[in-house]
Amino acid sequence: MIDLRSDTVTRPTPAMRKAMAEAPVGDDVLGDDPTVAALEEAVAEVLGKPAAVYMPSGTMTNQSAIRAHTEPGDEIVVEAEAHVYYYESGGPAALSGVMCRLVSGNRGVFTAAQLRAALRPANPHFPRTRLVCVENTHNRGGGSVWPIDTVAEVAQVAREAGLRLHLDGARLWNAAVVTGIPERDYATFFDSVSVCFSKGLGAPVGSALAGERDFIARARRFRKQFGGGMRQAGIIAAGALHALRHHRRRLAEDHDHARRLAEALAGMSGIRLDPAAVQTNIVVMRVTRRAASEVSAALREAGVLVHATGPDTLRAVTHLDVGSEDIDRAVECFRRVLEA
Ligand code: TLP
Numbered sequence: 001m002i003d004l005r006s007d008t009v010t011r012p013t014p015a016m017r018k019a020m021a022e023a024p025v026g027d028d029v030l031g032d033d034p035t036v037a038a039l040e041e042a043v044a045e046v047l048g049k050p051a052a053v054y055m056p057s058g059t060m061t062n063q064s065a066i067r068a069h070t071e072p073g074d075e076i077v078v079e080a081e082a083h084v085y086y087y088e089s090g091g092p093a094a095l096s097g098v099m100c101r102l103v104s105g106n107r108g109v110f111t112a113a114q115l116r117a118a119l120r121p122a123n124p125h126f127p128r129t130r131l132v133c134v135e136n137t138h139n140r141g142g143g144s145v146w147p148i149d150t151v152a153e154v155a156q157v158a159r160e161a162g163l164r165l166h167l168d169g170a171r172l173w174n175a176a177v178v179t180g181i182p183e184r185d186y187a188t189f190f191d192s193v194s195v196c197f198s199k200g201l202g203a204p205v206g207s208a209l210a211g212e213r214d215f216i217a218r219a220r221r222f223r224k225q226f227g228g229g230m231r232q233a234g235i236i237a238a239g240a241l242h243a244l245r246h247h248r249r250r251l252a253e254d255h256d257h258a259r260r261l262a263e264a265l266a267g268m269s270g271i272r273l274d275p276a277a278v279q280t281n282i283v284v285m286r287v288t289r290r291a292a293s294e295v296s297a298a299l300r301e302a303g304v305l306v307h308a309t310g311p312d313t314l315r316a317v318t319h320l321d322v323g324s325e326d327i328d329r330a331v332e333c334f335r336r337v338l339e340a
Contacts, residue, residue, distance in 0.1 A: 002326045002333070003305045007171075007254070007281060007319035010202040016242045023238035027231050028054075029224070035234030039241045040208065046244065047193050048184030049210035053220050054237055055228050058083075058170045061194035061209040063091040064222040066131065068215060069164045069192070072097030075127035077118050080104045081140035083168055084133055095226065099127050107277065108138025109146050112153035119161050132158045135168040136186065137175050140309065143258070143282030143317075145175045148186065155189040165189060170196040170207070174280040177251045191215065197240035200254060200281055201247045202320040205236040247320065254281040257318040257327050264331040270295075270338040283316045284309065295337065302333040 003009045012020065026032030036054050044052040055061045062084045066076060076092060078085045080102040084092065092098050101118050103110045120126040134154065136146040158165050167190040169175075169183070176183045187193045192211040197203035209219050223229060230236075262275035262283045273285035287295045292308035299306055309315045316330070 001303055001305055002322065002330045004316040004318065004322065004330065005305045005307050007199045007317045010320045012204050012239055013202065013320075015246070016203065016239050019242040020235050020238045023234045025232040025234035028233045029229040029231060033232065033234040033237070035241065036237040039237040039244070042241060042244055043195065043208040044210050046183055047187040047195070047210040049187060049193065049212070051213045051216040052208045052210040053216050053223060054206055054208050054230075054233065054240070055223050056206060056230065058168070058194060058196040058198075058207040059088045059091065060223065060226060060228045061207040062133075062166070062168050063088060063095050064219045064226060064228075065166045065192045065194060065209055065211075066092055066098065066133075067096045067222045068219040069131045069166060070096050070098050071130075073099075073127055074130040075099040075101050075120070076131040076133060077101045077103060077115060077129065077163075078133045079108055079110055079135060079138070081108060081138075082133060082135045083139050083170065084135070086140060098130075101129070105138070105141065107144040108135060108141025109144060109150060110154070111150065112157045115154050115157045119157075119163075129161070129163060131164045131166055133166045133168060134190070135170075137171040137280050137282070139171070139282065140284075142277060142284035143171065143174065143280035144277070145178055145279050146186075148179070148181055151186060151189050164191045166191065167193045169193050170199055171280065173248050174200055174251050174255070177248065178255055178280055192219070197243050200251050200319060201240075201243035203236075203239040203243040206240045208240075250320070251281065254318040254320070254322070255279070257281075257322060257324065258283050258316075261316060261318065261327050261330060265334055268335060268338050271334075281318045283318075285314050285316075286312050287314060288312070298337045298340070299333060302337050304330045304333040
């Protein structure tokens with residue numbers, strides 16, 4: 001099976017498992033785990049922030065950030081297909097009691113003018129707008145990268161309006177590799193940044209939230225409240241630290257594989273996709289003859305796993321455990337299924 005469902009499916013490499021097996025650990029809820037501390041320091045450094053906190057998932061870092069930035073009844077501005085809104089189980093409503101004001105971006109990227117149009121005047125009739133969330137790269141946007149100038153313009157409008165900014169950077173690593181813009185240069189526009197180790201970086205578990213010290217202390221409280229305080233978490237943090245140190249630059253390979261896959265698929269009948277739109281490791285395509293669920297079931301039979309992400313859309317994601325020959329084989333499977 002060639003598993004292109006997500007970059008979350010990777011297994012730890014032997015070197016990563018060794019680092020995990022040998023990691024010094026302690027009770028992290030009591031502040032005693034040296035490996036978690038080392039990871040948090042390393043992430044803060046990479047993102048150019050004073051502090052960071054390790055959490056079990058990207059959902060928890062995002063939702064803890066939203067909770068720490070807001071009060072119930074506030075409103076947050078999010079892109080209509082952003083992960084925090086689309087895929088986090090109603091977290092903003094359930095955990096923070098906030099309203100979501102949706103802005104529809106172009107492949108997940110919205111403009112400063114769109115943000116300005118979504119702002120509400122201070123008036124007791126309205127919820128208080130408090131936070132703007134950006135997702136880079138954007139998952140449902142097909143791994144699209146936010147141009148840094150657009151980030152700067154959006155951030156300026158947010159600042160002028162007294163809003164805070166959160167970056168869902170689950171795949172910020174991919175954006176940094178493809179643009180050559182370091183993660184910290186993106187992070188500088190945001191009060192909080194969430195990054196994941198369990199996607200393209202290939203670690204088994206975990207995400208981190210970075211920001212100012214006071215903010216991270218507050219988020220740490222919500223991590224505990226949401227049930228994310230972990231004990232000898234150094235075992236998994238060691239995998240994340242190994243991934244952070246050794247697996248960032250190789251993401252370029254995943255991007256090459258995604259582009260090659262997209263170029264081959266774009267030529268097939270029954271698929272609509274613009275290979276020029278594939279910037280990182282996610283290939284989103286429309287299927288035109290059969291329902292996406294049917295095509296994905298047939299692909300499974302043929303030996304390729306992909307996700308149906310809508311009635312007529314499929315997503316294929318490249319990652320650490322997919323080699324160049326796997327791409328060739330996947331293309332052949334697609335050809336067989338589509339020609340059947
Ligand atoms: N994305 C997963 C699924 O939840 C859709 C995937 O397979 O792509 N932010 C972004 C942009 C994400 O893509 C994800 C995971 C998360 C946050 C949440 O991370 P986890 O799964 O660790 O909670």
